[in-house]
Amino acid sequence: MSFILEKFHKFKSFIQKFNSIYYGVKKMNQDYQRDLYSYKNVKVNMGQIQSQLNSQKTIINNINEVEFQVFSQFGDDGIIQWLINYLEIPNKTFIEFGVEKYIESNTRFLLFNDNWKGLVIDGDKKNIDYIKNDVVSYFFDLQSICSFITKDNINELIESRNFNVEPGLLSIDIDGNDYWIWKSLENINPIIVISEYNAEFGLNSWTIPYKQDFVWDKKNDMYYWGTSLVSLCDLAEQKGYSFVGCNSQGNNAYFIRNDKMKDLKKLSVEEGFKNAKFSLSRKIDGEQFSDVEKRNTLIGKEVYNTRTNKVELIDLIGRV
Numbered sequence: 001m002s003f004i005l006e007k008f009h010k011f012k013s014f015i016q017k018f019n020s021i022y023y024g025v026k027k028m029n030q031d032y033q034r035d036l037y038s039y040k041n042v043k044v045n046m047g048q049i050q051s052q053l054n055s056q057k058t059i060i061n062n063i064n065e066v067e068f069q070v071f072s073q074f075g076d077d078g079i080i081q082w083l084i085n086y087l088e089i090p091n092k093t094f095i096e097f098g099v100e101k102y103i104e105s106n107t108r109f110l111l112f113n114d115n116w117k118g119l120v121i122d123g124d125k126k127n128i129d130y131i132k133n134d135v136v137s138y139f140f141d142l143q144s145i146c147s148f149i150t151k152d153n154i155n156e157l158i159e160s161r162n163f164n165v166e167p168g169l170l171s172i173d174i175d176g177n178d179y180w181i182w183k184s185l186e187n188i189n190p191i192i193v194i195s196e197y198n199a200e201f202g203l204n205s206w207t208i209p210y211k212q213d214f215v216w217d218k219k220n221d222m223y224y225w226g227t228s229l230v231s232l233c234d235l236a237e238q239k240g241y242s243f244v245g246c247n248s249q250g251n252n253a254y255f256i257r258n259d260k261m262k263d264l265k266k267l268s269v270e271e272g273f274k275n276a277k278f279s280l281s282r283k284i285d286g287e288q289f290s291d292v293e294k295r296n297t298l299i300g301k302e303v304y305n306t307r308t309n310k311v312e313l314i315d316l317i318g319r320v
């Protein structure tokens with residue numbers, strides 16, 4: 001019996017030590033994650049320094065010259081910082097759609113570096129709960145709404161939070177009905193609009209047909225989502241905006257309201273289009289798919305031609 005008790009106590013002691021190590025490591029990870037998105041983060045401080053350096057550039061030939069990354073997926077933090085320092089923006093406010101947990105986003109650095117007021121919207125309650133318990137909701141003037149965005153509810157969602165009709169920046173990234181949502185926006189007139197585009201649609205005037213409950217099928221339709229740059233530029237023209245370029249990775253397009261352009265050069269689609277440098281999927285051997293291979297997956301898919309106002313089937317790869 002004493003032998004069994006001795007083994008039991010040793011096992012119990014082992015479990016206690018294991019738990020101590022496990023929870024210690026877990027706490028260290030939580031502390032690291034918290035600090036990663038706090039004022040003390042070195043990456044944030046470096047971004048602040050780079051923003052100051054970039055703001056001294058009064059003339060740039062291309063928005064890619066000022067790219068840097070803090071919280072954005074690619075170099076958008078730098079582009080945004082240069083634009084807000086260069087342009088006249090009375091209302092230091094932003095609105096961003098499709099933010100997930102708001103860890104990687106286009107506007108988070110606007111809170112940390114510039115103390116802007118913001119509104120973020122995401123359709124997943126877990127994401128919004130995370131945001132409400134994150135440092136951004138404690139230290140900054142950030143509102144967050146849980147709602148699946150449609151062209152029928154977007155204006156009401158924004159109106160419910162009494163945002164100024166001229167926010168400084170609007171960022172749209174919902175991996176689906178991006179074109180239709182911007183087209184439906186009526187009650188705000190932002191100075192800067194950033195919209196994700198699908199480079200695999202090439203120089204065609206295509207968007208996915210509007211479907212209220214569209215959710216990007218990452219497993220089966222990896223490259224079937226969103227809108228082409230051509231369709232976005234046409235829509236921008238209708239709404240009184242000028243296209244000024246894309247980020248260097250080829251996923252975000254930038255538009256400036258015409259009355260706020262100053263000396264920025266308006267670009268044609270051909271001048272500003274950038275192919276996607278990244279790949280959303282990999283081959284079995286780990287290699288990226290080529291542009292042709294990516295675009296071949298789109299053959300037979302339905303798209304809405306925003307110039308002819310008709311639904312088409314993608315047929316020949318040469319059209320992309």
